[in-house]
Amino acid sequence: MAIPERATRDQRPQKKFFHKRKFCKFCNDSTLKIEYKQPGGLKEFVTERGKIMPRRISGSCAKHQREITVAIKKGRMIALMPYVVAEGK
Amino acid sequence: MRRYETIFITYADLPEEDINGLVARYSAIITDRQGIVVKIDKWGKRKLAYEINKQPRGFYVLIDFVGTAAIVTELERNLRISDQILKYMTVKILDTVNLQDLEEEMNPRVVEEKVEPASVPDQETAAIPDNAEAPLATGEGEAPAPGSESEEEVE
Numbered sequence: 001m002a003i004p005e006r007a008t009r010d011q012r013p014q015k016k017f018f019h020k021r022k023f024c025k026f027c028n029d030s031t032l033k034i035e036y037k038q039p040g041g042l043k044e045f046v047t048e049r050g051k052i053m054p055r056r057i058s059g060s061c062a063k064h065q066r067e068i069t070v071a072i073k074k075g076r077m078i079a080l081m082p083y084v085v086a087e088g089k
Numbered sequence: 090m091r092r093y094e095t096i097f098i099t100y101a102d103l104p105e106e107d108i109n110g111l112v113a114r115y116s117a118i119i120t121d122r123q124g125i126v127v128k129i130d131k132w133g134k135r136k137l138a139y140e141i142n143k144q145p146r147g148f149y150v151l152i153d154f155v156g157t158a159a160i161v162t163e164l165e166r167n168l169r170i171s172d173q174i175l176k177y178m179t180v181k182i183l184d185t186v187n188l189q190d191l192e193e194e195m196n197p198r199v200v201e202e203k204v205e206p207a208s209v210p211d212q213e214t215a216a217i218p219d220n221a222e223a224p225l226a227t228g229e230g231e232a233p234a235p236g237s238e239s240e241e242e243v244e
Contacts, residue, residue: 074180075138077176077178078178079098079138079141079147082139084139
């Protein structure tokens with residue numbers, strides 16, 4: 001990345017994967033609200049299995065992650081979000 | 090007085106009158122105890138994320154109200170007893186309720202629709218329902234603020 005190509009270095013193939021910078025969706029757009037009543041908006045913070053995604057994957061900031069988890073848990077209580085998604089269902 | 094919202098789920102195949110009856114019964118519990126029902130929102134039939142009482146779908150009703158803890162316990166007691174309720178949940182929205190703000194929130198809905206181009210009264214009504222937007226609305230011109238807010242509501 002920052003290190004320029006050195007001729008003396010043996011030519012090992014550079015790691016190809018490229019990281020898209022993660023950012024907090026809710027910090028970026030203040031009009032978005034975290035609402036347990038809108039499960040559509042929370043879907044992307046949940047895995048296919050229905051588990052809450054960790055911050056290191058979703059990229060949200062600590063403050064909003066806290067709000068997201070609470071919202072997801074509220075949604076689960078009132079059957080808007082799943083607790084578990086069964087395999088093969 | 091605090092602001093709460095209660096969501097309850099009934100059977101999806103319940104006839105319309107029964108649902109109206111339920112809503113009337115529960116809002117009566119609130120109003121009998123000096124509570125104020127701000128809004129009743131029938132979301133309609135929805136697929137449940139998981140089965141409750143073997144039901145794959147349910148009818149959601151949201152009651153937004155202002156009241157005391159006693160009202161909440163009484164309301165939840167009634168919801169628990171009823172056979173027609175699959176599930177319910179009460180969430181506290183605000184700790185303190187300003188009755189003036191509440192009145193303006195409940196009434197100007199009719200006014201807002203009629204007098205949208207009017208600048209000065211609109212600014213006030215637009216600023217009240219959403220506290221986070223208030224500094225923005227006052228800082229900018231009067232006309233764009235209500236317009237942008239109504240767009241958000243549509244989304």
